Amino acid sequence: MAKLARWQPFATDLDRWFDEVDRAFDRMLARFFRDLRWDWDRGRQWLPPMEVAETADAYIVRLEVPGVRPEDIEVTLQDGVLTVRGKRERHDEQKGETYHLVERAYGEFVRSLELPGTVKEDAIEATYKDGILELRLPKSEESKPRRIAVKAA
Template sequence: MGEALDRNPFRTTASAFPPLNLWHNEAAVAVVAQVPGVAPEDIEITVKDDVLAIAGQRRPPDVPQGAVWHRRERSFGRFTRVVRLPFVVDPSQVEARFTNGVLTIALQRPEAQRPRRIAIKAG
């Protein structure tokens, strides 16, 4: 359940886990990933330059001894999702929150790399 670096930001892959949304402005990037059935302590987030990696493990449920699966649609096991961000971020300025199976990550762009508006002087 892994994925190579995401080169097309508008492409969606049904098998990619966790599914995520990403948006940005000049100062920051926000990533929201759905990770139902995964405990926060089973998730690892890393960032280097403009690459974000979300890795973890979705553990299988406890099934009584002798039980036979009738239907098994949810996958279990290790996962890794790697995505290229629209710009380099400051790894010391990353905040992650986990609520009800939704992981929200805010990544700040270094101040020195943010676009600056240049004033035009008359005459």
């Protein structure tokens, strides 16, 4: 025998809306917590300053990483998320010295960001100069803005 259910025309739309809000919060929190890996040795994590710019042809990401050797930097791109990992080691510690002030941070860092569009993965360039890591990520054709002509009817 078939079971009858009361018809609720707004229930499915409302359920979909709540599901979408729930997924949006999940994505937002995942992005927020992605950068919060805790560095137990220092009690805090070092996050190098980062800037993200966009031209008509590429996204440009710059990170201030003075004192980090290029071979200690790892850049990955997976599912539209760019991740930069690295480590700055303390080399100048002298035996017998007592520090009164230490403002420089050391240890590992991780910075991740979701790119606003797709990129040509095989054409990504990474350069390191004067303590600045610059990543140039050329946009794929579908990410480039296109002008659409408006015709009179």
